[in-house]
Amino acid sequence: MANNLNIEVSPLSRVEGHGDLIINVKDKKIEKLMFRIPESPRFFEAMLVGRKYDEPSHITSRICGICSVAHTCASIKATEKALGIKPSEQTINLRKLIYHHENVQSNVLHVYFLAAPDFFGVGSLIPLMETYPEVVNIALRTKKMANDIVRIIGGRAVHPIRTVIGGFTKLPTEEEMIKMKEILQASYPDLEKSLEILRTLKIPEFERKTEYISISDTSDYALYDGNIKSTDGWEIDDQDYLDKMKEKVVKYSTAKHCWVNGNVFMVGALARFNNNYQKLTGNAKKYAEDLGLVAPCHNTFMNNIAQFVEIVHSIDDSIRLIDKILEEGLDEDKAMAEIKPKAGRGVGVVEAPRGLLIHDYTYNDKGRVEKANLIIPTGMNYANIEKDMHALVPSIIDKSEDEIRLTCEMLIRAYDPCISCSTHFLKVKLINR
């Protein structure tokens, strides 16, 4: 039992980027608690100024290797909106397809490579090669399936080449579409085995009600496009995000924190699940039920389970999309829309694997970027992470220091924070006016 406690984890492992966790407890009271981000900022908002309309998607893809398709798509959507470009339905379906598989790839990476070792009491996936080889093999196979699909549609797994404003520089062939369908269909036995393994994991009990925000669409489980929706009952057009979101610089962190209507909130798989459960495929709903995930769920640790349920959904929905694209036939004439530079502002909002991602560009009449604003999901989650920690620590204060440390690390890891992403965008303008 600890009356006084000093925990410092620096750097926190198995998260993307560099973050430190500091907790000081005196006489069972939290004196200091911070999730500090010393990762170096990269100034993407400055890098974009003056660049030509066809470059931002290539540049911002490099914000994050793990979610480069998400940044590419948010960027493309912002530019297309600003320039009035209308991509074909074929383009949108192919974007949704590549999008699914970045989400699968990222969710697999998180559930199996980064989070699972905690549940098996080891420090990485490597020791599991001996003790649970099946877990490792499923992880590698599923990750390869998703990466192969991104490679086929995007030209490579990290930083896609073919997804550009207006459409695709090159389309997949019909044979490739059929091959993708086959590898997707072959993945179901691994999903079943994963389900058996996940059933045995002991997810920590924890509950803290917060606001969950994601995009939402009437036609599907929104990842690529939709309105911005909250579990608090409001829904807005994605172009109007500034009506709700305010950002603030926190001194100990190079990543800004973000508030909606003055409240902290959570984004990511659990937020999507809570807002859009009804749009999941029947199969994905069955998996959710089997794993005890019920909307609305207020246990942050269940974010890992929501990520797995999304893998199932993405595989189901990809097969539907491929059938649809094949039925309509791939048409070269629909690969690229017409592009003409003009002045204007556009906002592109997508669901990155870690949650809501916003790119906001203003172009001048020569088609050059005048101003760019980027809001990153992990930046949105930081304030909520700290609130969660304040709720969690007192409830486990009587456990051993090692256990407290591990549970706190697991809580942060459950968010799947992408620290590289979130540190590039510190803007003070919003709070200074």
Added chain:
Amino acid sequence: MGNKKSEGGYIINKPKVGIFGFTGCGGCQLEILNLEDQLLDLVNAVEIVHFTEAITEYSDNYEIALVEGSITTKHGVERIKKIGDIAKITVAIGACAATGGLNCLKNLYGLEKAKELVYGDKKDWIDSIEVKPVDTYIKVDYYARGCPPNRFEIVDIIRSLIVGRKPEIPNYPVCVECKRNGNTCVYELGITCMGPISRAGCNSRCPNSVSGCEACRGVIDDPNVNAQKDLLSEYGLTVKDIMEGFNLYNACKGKTIEKRDK
């Protein structure tokens, strides 16, 4: 820096490897995880002792350092120097580590101006210096270039180091690979391309996808600049027209680029 040999010739049985991230997107480390079919073999052939992104346990006793990202903070300078002192062999992986990569657009915009734009009156809170590639601060033995790097090239470098062979890094232009792949030259399609002077090793992956090469692997040691100029004028373009694309990955003045300028 440090007391290491540089030119191949090593036979390191099950070398201890550290994988380190500096300022970048994490994509190079992800490409290592994306080896999938070869990942387990790689993990067995070496001992990974430091890889914060994937492994909790770590040690500062390593022979080979794989370094991702550019150096952009004072803290980063201290860290990279320490790695240079410990590692016998340092491999820069990815454009950010090798040439400074896309991060250098910050230098192009102006460091103080960039800080002002993004942080306003809070800019003094931020530790950010001019972006440099890794070889500005320590000796780099091998480069797995590109954005993202070619994951098979990373494996080849490690395999070479284990068997004591000097890794073969292509020093010919992307056009060689592009021809071999039977692509239509993208200039014919009205697209500008840096292929004629850019370092191959990517299997011409951008032209394969009907996109121009952006020189993410930098320029070959002895580029035929005149041939590139001729090609540009054939299509009514000037060097200025392609410089904007070129500086996406090559705006930094690091050793690799200074060497070429001489």
